[in-house]
Amino acid sequence: MIPHPPPLSLYVHIPWCVRKCPYCDFNSHESRGEIPEKEYVDALVADLEASLPDVWGRRIQSIFIGGGTPSLFKPSSIDHLLTSIRTRIHVNAEAEITMEANPGTFEAERFLGYREAGVNRLSIGVQSFDDAKLASIGRIHGGEEARRAVASALEAFGNVNIDLMYALPAQTAEEAASDIREAIAFGAPHVSAYHLTLEEGTPFHRNPPSIPDDDAAAGMQDALESEFAQAGYEHYETSAFAKAGFRSRHNLNYWTFGDYLGIGAGAHAKVTFLERVRREMRIRQPQAYMNASLSGKPMREAHEVEDVELPFEFMLNALRLIEGFPVSLFTERTGLPIIVIEPQLEEGERAGLLERDHHGGGTLGVGNQWIRPSVKGRRFLNDLIERFLPDAVAAKPVIPIANAYSRDSRRP
Numbered sequence: 001m002i003p004h005p006p007p008l009s010l011y012v013h014i015p016w017c018v019r020k021c022p023y024c025d026f027n028s029h030e031s032r033g034e035i036p037e038k039e040y041v042d043a044l045v046a047d048l049e050a051s052l053p054d055v056w057g058r059r060i061q062s063i064f065i066g067g068g069t070p071s072l073f074k075p076s077s078i079d080h081l082l083t084s085i086r087t088r089i090h091v092n093a094e095a096e097i098t099m100e101a102n103p104g105t106f107e108a109e110r111f112l113g114y115r116e117a118g119v120n121r122l123s124i125g126v127q128s129f130d131d132a133k134l135a136s137i138g139r140i141h142g143g144e145e146a147r148r149a150v151a152s153a154l155e156a157f158g159n160v161n162i163d164l165m166y167a168l169p170a171q172t173a174e175e176a177a178s179d180i181r182e183a184i185a186f187g188a189p190h191v192s193a194y195h196l197t198l199e200e201g202t203p204f205h206r207n208p209p210s211i212p213d214d215d216a217a218a219g220m221q222d223a224l225e226s227e228f229a230q231a232g233y234e235h236y237e238t239s240a241f242a243k244a245g246f247r248s249r250h251n252l253n254y255w256t257f258g259d260y261l262g263i264g265a266g267a268h269a270k271v272t273f274l275e276r277v278r279r280e281m282r283i284r285q286p287q288a289y290m291n292a293s294l295s296g297k298p299m300r301e302a303h304e305v306e307d308v309e310l311p312f313e314f315m316l317n318a319l320r321l322i323e324g325f326p327v328s329l330f331t332e333r334t335g336l337p338i339i340v341i342e343p344q345l346e347e348g349e350r351a352g353l354l355e356r357d358h359h360g361g362g363t364l365g366v367g368n369q370w371i372r373p374s375v376k377g378r379r380f381l382n383d384l385i386e387r388f389l390p391d392a393v394a395a396k397p398v399i400p401i402a403n404a405y406s407r408d409s410r411r412p
């Protein structure tokens with residue numbers, strides 16, 4: 001039994017982009033012609049209304065409008081969306097409300113409008129400040145446009161995240177470090193630095209460019225971690241670095257296995273009830289999603305997470321946190337005693353991938369206050385996480401966890 005439900009967030013997916021990037025496996029579609037903003041926001045609102053009975057009485061602690069490219073939407077559409085959300089569910093007054101924006105369109109002039117609509121944090125998809133690198137990954141913008149977008153985001157919001165990717169085609173360690181130094185020099189309070197992955201089904205997977213090998217990429221990760229440390233950023237999750245007080249509350253809720261509603265084409269949701277955890281997924285194709293809404297057909301599919309899957313799902317998220325998690329959180333979120341994963345925890349420790357703070361003494365997990373990945377565990381995170389994958393789950397892959405901007409859990 002899960003004694004009380006965890007904090008609740010809301011993810012909103014906007015599925016259109018100007019052009020599809022060759023490395024991207026998110027549910028994003030090239031916008032040919034005008035985007036049906038009004039119809040889509042209406043569908044989002046209907047989607048939210050259908051979800052309300054699952055979360056009666058609960059409050060939203062953060063909202064993330066992700067994509068795709070949400071900044072293709074006019075400020076008036078975002079305003080209508082946020083107002084419609086607030087009139088249907090209680091959103092905490094101090095809720096973090098993040099929106100993603102891409103350089104290279106006409107977003108900069110819209111930033112103030114988003115702020116007026118209630119967005120209070122902007123996440124800019126810079127990827128690199130280097131023109132040649134941006135061209136090599138098929139981005140529609142160059143370094144100068146990225147710089148302009150970051151400068152105007154910082155001016156309008158202050159609370160800004162910059163997304164960067166490293167281990168780009170033919171990238172040297174010095175080039176990767178230079179991108180990090182530039183993001184730091186801007187003074188952005190949060191930076192996410194992702195290792196470029198060649199995702200199945202993408203053009204980059206079919207025709208791989210020449211990218212740095214694993215050792216070179218690990219060297220880049222070490223170098224960028226030390227750049228951030230010297231500049232006073234806290235490394236708090238595999239790919240996330242923040243100045244004090246600027247950790248992403250929305251993403252932390254994913255990583256601590258909190259609940260989230262997910263509305264929009266292809267969006268995932270996780271909702272905890274007393275005796276079960278439920279996951280949902282929406283229709284992925286934007287037009288089909290809107291059609292279902294118009295004709296009153298179901299827009300989502302749901303399944304209950306089996307008890308046997310819960311430890312893996314919890315670990316997939318919580319082990320991304322550099323400081324790990326308190327043992328009590330495992331039970332609070334899964335309803336299971338920590339003893340169910342004691343053999344895996346011991347094995348992980350023996351392999352040097354996991355550390356436990358044995359303060360308080362005890363055996364079999366009792367008195368182990370904190371569990372966290374070791375430095376080696378962070379480098380071989382997949383190896384560590386797979387240890388919590390029961391055979392039954394290995395045979396039947398679980399749905400990837402929703403958009404948290406991490407390789408394993410970023411998908412909307």
Ligand SMILES: C[S@@+](CC[C@H](N)C(=O)[O-])C[C@H]1O[C@@H](n2cnc3c(N)ncnc32)[C@H](O)[C@@H]1O
Binds near residue numbers: 163164194197405
């Ligand atoms: C949901 S994406 C969308 C953000 C925005 N549309 C953009 O591309 O600028 C969020 C971030 O995931 C990262 N990302 C996307 N595909 C990736 C991949 N194959 N490998 C590593 N990071 C990736 C990029 O840094 C991107 O900014």
Ligand code: SF4
Binds near residue numbers: 016019025067068069
């Ligand atoms: S990486 Fe971003 S801009 Fe490129 S296709 Fe994916 S969501 Fe769209």
